Amino acid sequence: MGNKYEEIIDEIQSKLDDERLKAGEKLPSIRRFAKEFNCSINTVMKAYNELEKAHLIYSVPKSGYFAVGTDMPKKQKPMIIDFVSAGPDKSKMPYRDYQHCINQAIDLYKEEMFQYSEPLGLKSLRHQLSAQLQDLQVFAPPERIAVVSGSQQALDLLVSLPFPNNKKEICVEQPTHFSFIDSITSRSIKPIGIEVNQKGIDLHYLENIFRERNIKFFYTVSRFQNPTGCSYSNQEKKHIVELAQKYDIYIIEDDYMGDLDTRRKTDPMFAYDPSGRVIYTKSFSKVLLPGLRLGLAVLPEALMNNFSQAKFAADVHTPVLTQGALEIYLSSGMFKAHIEKLRRQYKKKGTILKKAYLEHLPPNAEFTGADSGFYSTVILPGRMKAKHLVKHLRKKNVLVQDAAPMYLPEYIKENRIRLSVSQVDDRKIAAGVKKIGDGMRELADSYI
Template structure:
């Protein structure tokens, strides 16, 4: 079956012959046909939908990497559209419509579909996030959860939100638009979090929560160690501060020993956020928030105020996608694909130890890293010159609150080139990084010559 039909399965997501039809075609017993499908399922060639049948797994093929004609896009953080599970998810949407049509066109519950929440409880246990069903909320993306958390009143009545510097680029804009006061603490490549500043600001008494990315921080890509996570939790408990953990790349973690901040929390200080945008597609707009018990009621009020409930159709389709095993297969595919690309990045960094930006770049997992740029590097000129050579790249400037950059380069702002591999073909990464190295070197040489004149 695998030899004869695999080429026909490239349409991906198509329904395969029923078990009895396979038995008749190959003149074998029904039990043998079932075992054949089970064998194919174990090898992630097909997947089963209960009471529906077997379907071909999306194989992730598309435009061949070496035939890629578009610019090499190291700037985009969106998932690779060539491996979007379009056909499989469309099937899940259709199945959700058939199975849950009585629920999909009415107002739902503010928490989300109870059946999806029950499924997520089991899935999140794999991430080492254990919580009761009443602590889960399905939101219209993580952005909605951040807005609700920023607006709602926390126990103790504190008002400020602390962010890492640099941080997720939409967070400062969101807080400013909601007129929520912002505090910041630096997180650098060498030193990590500025612990003295963090504790001093916690102690001043007006930080209601600290928005932090312990895993594959955006934009610098580094992760907190277990020791650092425990230290952060001790400070949060001591000064009555909540920690909003954005675990947006949990699905790309390749080490079972790297647990989220939530798993170390024994005093309910952590709010856990999980997005499906990076592993599936951004347009799904489904996020998950897991809350300490004390915040459930207040969060629910603001969630209902913002949108009443999250799209029931998206929730139902995601439930089918996870329950069928398709999500687990797709996650494995994406994790493997991105890991192989990051391996090429690391090989290129190691191949040029005398080139400071490559030498000092963090060897991260996930989907991105950063290149520290020399002092005085004209970043706009660099971006323009790279674009003229078919390379799209981004700096970390926009990951700081706008006022910090507008006031000039304050001490502590590191000028870095952010490189994301999710949309760069593996076979073209070496070429792209060579061009980046050449353009940085040329601008360095030009600056040196001008300084000597």
């Protein structure tokens, strides 16, 4: 019943948002909606009651349900298509379920939820995470798992910590996300970049870097990379791990998008060396509730003490209440059901986006990713600069992101835009991409 109930709420919410259902207009009858969604009358009634509690609709005895609003004329708002925002779809975030888990955590642990705790996280949660990670082919004992305030905290701490190989330099994919660039540059570390694109990375060049430079670790987002949306094959992952073993280099594998991978038999790099050579990090921000700031890191034993001290110095520990709620959310099976739903949703978004790219972009434009609904990049044709296209599209109420700040200064490319369709209504994706394609054609004349 849960899925149908949520689908009905989403459908009515969507009609209210784009004013296909106007203030004072009557909603379809309960019986009609039950037939349309192939569900019970009780399911529809439950959805209508929830919408009524949210003051989005109201009931009139013997007349039915109506959309809330006034009869005052409203100024028509422009339809903005936002390809910049890259968080979970707000309509799909499990607010109510997590609220229940917070309440249960308080009832179960009582005062323990409001006391100081261990820097590396609740033992009970670390045991639950150890079991949960097995679904991602990550087999790690609870003693090697650290609970962190979002995976970014783990990454930031690891940038500064000394590693057992006593090396100093960092190798990083180009482009990569802003926050990791900030972690490096804020410490005056000069990283070595390597380009990642639809074809992967140049493994021969990577080996040269590993052999000739004093590399402490290689930072990689192995699945649905930000901003390119690219993923490595199992063969590439295995080869990169073998190179790291050969040249005594660590890998930090940021797998915060791994839960959304619908491909069977795809493994993280960690699976090819669970000894500690590959440090595995994961966040719940992109698939659960970003504001919770919850993540984890699987660390080698040699780093556990230093990491624990650095974690304690940073924030003492991650908030215990949210940890307890996450433990209940995972153990109850709610997370698994939520992820399965998100996988279907984002795979559909990715399919729509890829089709729109092929239909609407100029033939001399290229794109990467588009296999998930989160990230992809478009490589602009000719000498066109992303900052000019961003400004041009803003006038058309289409928001895209210049990817230039996601490069280290010496590797910068100014002809790429990043798109995310994670929060874009499926019905608006093609229209938005068409405007992007049209915008490219309109700007092309200025570069002649």
